[in-house]
Amino acid sequence: MSPSEVDMKAYEEFLKGIWRENPVFVQVLGMCPMLAVTNTAVNAIAMGGATTFVLLGSSFLISLLRRFVPKEVRISTYIVVIATFVTAADFLLQAIVPAVHKELGAFISLIVVNCLILGRQEAFASKHSVRFALADAAGMSVGFTIALFLLGASREVLGFGSLFGVPLFGSTFEPWVVMILPPGGFIMLGLLLLIGNAWKQRRLQASKLERRAA
Amino acid sequence: MDTPKAASPIRLILTLGLAGLFSGLITVLVYEWTLPKIEAHRAEALRQAVFEVVPGAQKLLALFRSEDGDWRAETPSARSGPAPDLFAAYDESGTFVGFALRGEGAGFQDVIRLLYGFDPEGKKLTGMRVLESRETPGLGDKIYKDPEFVAQWDDVRVEPAVELVKEATATGDNIIHAITGATISSRALVRIVNETNSNWLSELPDPATLKAEEVDG
Numbered sequence: 001m002s003p004s005e006v007d008m009k010a011y012e013e014f015l016k017g018i019w020r021e022n023p024v025f026v027q028v029l030g031m032c033p034m035l036a037v038t039n040t041a042v043n044a045i046a047m048g049g050a051t052t053f054v055l056l057g058s059s060f061l062i063s064l065l066r067r068f069v070p071k072e073v074r075i076s077t078y079i080v081v082i083a084t085f086v087t088a089a090d091f092l093l094q095a096i097v098p099a100v101h102k103e104l105g106a107f108i109s110l111i112v113v114n115c116l117i118l119g120r121q122e123a124f125a126s127k128h129s130v131r132f133a134l135a136d137a138a139g140m141s142v143g144f145t146i147a148l149f150l151l152g153a154s155r156e157v158l159g160f161g162s163l164f165g166v167p168l169f170g171s172t173f174e175p176w177v178v179m180i181l182p183p184g185g186f187i188m189l190g191l192l193l194l195i196g197n198a199w200k201q202r203r204l205q206a207s208k209l210e211r212r213a214a
Numbered sequence: 215m216d217t218p219k220a221a222s223p224i225r226l227i228l229t230l231g232l233a234g235l236f237s238g239l240i241t242v243l244v245y246e247w248t249l250p251k252i253e254a255h256r257a258e259a260l261r262q263a264v265f266e267v268v269p270g271a272q273k274l275l276a277l278f279r280s281e282d283g284d285w286r287a288e289t290p291s292a293r294s295g296p297a298p299d300l301f302a303a304y305d306e307s308g309t310f311v312g313f314a315l316r317g318e319g320a321g322f323q324d325v326i327r328l329l330y331g332f333d334p335e336g337k338k339l340t341g342m343r344v345l346e347s348r349e350t351p352g353l354g355d356k357i358y359k360d361p362e363f364v365a366q367w368d369d370v371r372v373e374p375a376v377e378l379v380k381e382a383t384a385t386g387d388n389i390i391h392a393i394t395g396a397t398i399s400s401r402a403l404v405r406i407v408n409e410t411n412s413n414w415l416s417e418l419p420d421p422a423t424l425k426a427e428e429v430d431g
Contacts, residue, residue: 091244
């Protein structure tokens with residue numbers, strides 16, 4: 001491959017995580033943090049940021065070490081690497097933004113078991129060069145963060161009547177309390193999946209029709 | 215990973231050993247680097263919580279107890295270092311309004327750290343705040359998220375010891391109603407408060423003997 005082709009391929013690996021293989025809307029991975037901490041936009045972005053840090057760090061290291069790690073102990077090695085980054089993220093959040101850390105609480109440590117992260121190591125980073133692994137991790141992280149943000153923002157707007165803590169509707173708005181409680185997470189996720197899939201179906205139909213017409 | 219031959223046991227142990235070594239190294243480095251900042255945040259959160267658990271508190275004195283049982287008073291600051299054993303709280307005119315005690319102990323998942331206000335005259339708690347906990351989201355975390363549960367601590371007598379009850383109908387001035395679905399976390403709070411009480415209540419300094427001129431917000 002020529003250098004520009006490599007760039008092109010890396011760019012594609014990046015893009016696929018955002019839409020075509022979006023970790024939340026297409027692969028439906030990492031649902032635990034997705035549902036648990038997305039009751040406000042700020043929490044969603046903080047969780048997305050922490051996950052991005054862990055995913056980029058682990059993908060980089062594991063791709064770099066992919067020839068040295070025997071396959072018998074690969075999963076244990078991945079988990080040790082991931083846990084190290086999660087612990088670092090935990091301390092850093094505590095030192096830099098204690099309020100956010102308090103809000104996210106136990107879910108920061110639970111990033112260790114987010115299947116999205118281990119999944120990318122096993123399925124991608126351990127088989128590709130550092131450059132592609134980073135592109136893939138960045139794409140997946142952005143896709144995950146966008147999904148978290150969509151869910152968090154829509155739940156905050158309906159459940160608190162605000163976005164980023166700024167009231168949107170004035171005092172006459174009656175907040176939908178259910179939206180900030182766990183059931184609201186499931187309802188909103190279901191709606192977002194519905195919209196996403198409906199849109200995809202339509203595009204598929206349209207392209208089929210086009211092909212037939214041609 | 216591409217070789218079909220199985221790796222030798224030595225190599226497996228070496229790989230995991232190295233991974234563990236580097237993991238430990240990085241964890242310790244990050245911990246050492248972030249610790250002072252985390253402690254400073256904690257000290258500030260602690261100071262803010264004192265104002266919440268002692269009604270009417272305007273000025274604080276941080277109290278440290280030395281080995282020989284003497285009390286040393288200090289203006290609380292956001293520096294890192296050991297947290298004070300107690301706080302004495304005063305109103306605007308310098309009149310003593312109550313103590314704030316720190317307690318910690320095992321919760322359902324991890325250590326729970328809390329702070330509560332104590333009125334030595336009425337022998338009762340004046341409020342409680344959970345400073346740190348990792349209780350189950352949605353259940354155990356109600357120990358600080360459920361306003362009704364937290365409000366119960368605003369007026370609880372400590373003689374006889376605070377008691378946890380499950381029956382909604384039970385009444386008394388030394389009881390705390392457990393949170394449904396979070397009995398262990400509720401019980402942990404009551405236990406921490408009672409243990410802290412038995413450790414400190416007989417040792418509390420006389421507020422009149424503390425130097426008032428060091429009182430400062």
